[in-house]
Structures are given as structure tokens and as C-alpha cells.
Amino acid sequence: MPNSQFDQRTAELISSLTESGQLKPFYDITSPMRPIVNIAGKGEVLVLCANNYLGLADHPEVVEAGIQGLRDYGAGTASVRFICGTLDCHRRLEEKIASFVGTPSSLSYVSCWNANEALFPTLVGPDDAVLSDALNHASIIDGMRLMAKSVNKKIFPHSDLAQLESLLQETQNHPTRWVITDGVFSMEGDVAQLPEIVALCRQYDAMLVVDDSHGVGVLGKGGRGTHEHFDLFGQIDVMTGTLGKALGGAAGGYIAASESAIRVLEQRARPSLFSNALPATVAYSAHKAMEVIENDPSIVARLHSNVAAFRTGLADLGFDCTPSPTAIIPIMIGDEAEAIRKSARLFELGVLAIGFAFPVVPRGEARIRVQVSAALTDDHVQQAMDAFAQL
Numbered sequence: 001m002p003n004s005q006f007d008q009r010t011a012e013l014i015s016s017l018t019e020s021g022q023l024k025p026f027y028d029i030t031s032p033m034r035p036i037v038n039i040a041g042k043g044e045v046l047v048l049c050a051n052n053y054l055g056l057a058d059h060p061e062v063v064e065a066g067i068q069g070l071r072d073y074g075a076g077t078a079s080v081r082f083i084c085g086t087l088d089c090h091r092r093l094e095e096k097i098a099s100f101v102g103t104p105s106s107l108s109y110v111s112c113w114n115a116n117e118a119l120f121p122t123l124v125g126p127d128d129a130v131l132s133d134a135l136n137h138a139s140i141i142d143g144m145r146l147m148a149k150s151v152n153k154k155i156f157p158h159s160d161l162a163q164l165e166s167l168l169q170e171t172q173n174h175p176t177r178w179v180i181t182d183g184v185f186s187m188e189g190d191v192a193q194l195p196e197i198v199a200l201c202r203q204y205d206a207m208l209v210v211d212d213s214h215g216v217g218v219l220g221k222g223g224r225g226t227h228e229h230f231d232l233f234g235q236i237d238v239m240t241g242t243l244g245k246a247l248g249g250a251a252g253g254y255i256a257a258s259e260s261a262i263r264v265l266e267q268r269a270r271p272s273l274f275s276n277a278l279p280a281t282v283a284y285s286a287h288k289a290m291e292v293i294e295n296d297p298s299i300v301a302r303l304h305s306n307v308a309a310f311r312t313g314l315a316d317l318g319f320d321c322t323p324s325p326t327a328i329i330p331i332m333i334g335d336e337a338e339a340i341r342k343s344a345r346l347f348e349l350g351v352l353a354i355g356f357a358f359p360v361v362p363r364g365e366a367r368i369r370v371q372v373s374a375a376l377t378d379d380h381v382q383q384a385m386d387a388f389a390q391l
């Protein structure tokens, strides 16, 4: 039975977003994700907003591996892991992830969102305390909402180490304290101050969790992530990350941690117990993506040089880009409608760079988020700069 109040409410929201210029456009892409894609009704555009940091989404070896996964195991497991959904390619993938990010073990999920929802309610004890950076990703925030009500949850201002230390002091009576931070902050493009955070966690005997979804494949000479960038490889207790960005771009996520943490997650985490396993095609393609990076780290170097070219080029054009080694460059606009208008203008100029507005970022902090890829050639970089110069 249709519900007229509900219909009215949804129609009002959509029309108010339309009238205020805040309605997000959805473009239909009719080609694989790569620097130049075809958009239905528009034609070719240069993509500057995919998480395809290493250009592996259409890499021939990654695509071929996915096809092989489909041939070897069919469309999917038709089961969760503990019933009959664990394939040997899951185990191989998980060994690869653990060695790639530097932990003893790992467990895959159908997304990093799922991984973050698995982690907190399962590993955090009811009397523990969790200290979380204010700008952590939405999946961390939602994952924390699933913890026992008795957990002492504290949010510290973004990258404020003095506040973090005082919270560590305040929570000394809890059996385990957890500090959780993004490695690379997805909306700001800045990097967590890991050396200081690791030191604080050691000093106060706290567990450190780093979500490195935008760091893995991107930071460090070998693309292993934020900890490699800071020479802290192997020193993070728990890492979560996605396979849906630099590592092939399909989907999937992981928790990488100690053997015992992973065993507990296998036994107790609700997304592990009640949701299907990662499709084999994704397990194969993500595995291959890590092999491609290991065999040819020059793609990571190419990403780093493209990032430097973008940051310098945009700064020379007068855009305010804070220095950072990451591939995320937010161009702050402020007003929601203005950010969407500017993004539409870039689109007219043949560049896809989406405007981010509420609720993705706080009200009044709308921005265009530029994301750099190793797959961009010098000509693409020039094309981008020409468009931004016109903007």
C-alpha cells in the first residue's frame, strides 16, 4: 500500500535539493574505469575523481585474473564463510594481504565498510575505551555505533595529539584502550601523524587501528601504505582497508591483525557469520593487483610524480592546496550549490571532478575532491590544468 506521507516527504526532499542546486548528478559511464571514460549522452571525459590510484581497475593482468577466478569458481560461493563459503583463493588472498600490509594474518570482507562494522563490536570489550579522530570515515563512525553501550567512546579533534594524550591518560582504568584513525583522511587528503600516534599508543599501552583505505597502494615506495611512508611497517596492531580503490578497484575489504584477532573475527563478527564471502573473481583480481605492484613498483613512483605535478600545478593556478603526499586534493569551495556548479562547469570542460556537499562533508565545507592516478599521462595532467585554469 503506498503511504502518502512518505511519498510527500521524499518528493519534498528531492525538490528542495533540486531548487537549491544541491542535487547530486549521477553520470552513467559506458566504458571501463580509466583516465578517459565515456559518459552516456556526453562522450569522453577525463576522470579526476576515481579511487583508481594506480590505474589497476582495467589493468590487463588484473582483469584476466578476475576472469580466471570466474572460470575456476563460478559466480560466487552462495554461502557465508563458515558454512561452505571459504574458498582456497580466499586463504591465498588473505595471506597476500597480510604480507602486503605487514601483519601476521588477515580476513577479507565484501567491503571495507563491512570490515569496519565487523571490527568494533567484535574486538572491543564492553569495558574498553575507544578514542577516535573526529574526521574518521563514516564506516568507522557507524562501526563504533554497533559496539556495546558500555564502551567508553571518545572523539578527539582531528589530529590533535595533545587531546589524544589527555584522553589516553583519562582512560587508564579501562582494560584495553583503542585508538582509531584513518591513515589518509578521505575528505581532507591529509595523513595521520602516525609516528606520534604509534609512540603514544606504546607509552599508554593502547591498541592502534588504522583504516588505510586511501593509503594502501598509494603511500610508501612499495605502495604498502601510510605506515610504510613513515617507516613504521609491521608496527600497527590492526589495519583495515579496501580492495575497491588502488588494489584493483572492484570491491572488498579486509582486517589485517594478529592471528588471534582474526580467529575471533572469524568466529564472532556478524558480517563474517551472516554475509556472503567475497566473490572469487574479486579475490583473484585483488591478489593480482598486489602482485602487479610488487613486480613493478614504478607505478607507485609514477603516482607520486603525478601527485606532485597536480599539487604544484593547482597551487600555481592559485588554488589553495595544502602540501600532502596523498593522491586526494580537496579544492575548498564552501557553499554546496557553488561546489556542484563548479563541478558542472568542469564537466562542460571535459573533466569529471565531483563536488562534495552535505551530508558527505559538513555544511558550508563543500569542495571539489580531485584524485590523482598513476594512469594519467603528462597530456592528461596538462588537460586537467587547462580546465582548472578556465574554471
Ligand SMILES: Cc1ncc(COP(=O)(O)O)c(C=O)c1O
Binding pocket: 110, 111, 112, 113, 114, 137, 139, 182, 186, 211, 212, 213, 214, 241, 242, 243, 244, 251, 252, 253
Ligand atoms: C577510509 C575509508 N574506509 C572505508 C571505506 C569503505 O570502503 P568500501 O568501499 O570497501 O566499503 C572508504 C571508502 O570510501 C574509506 O574512504
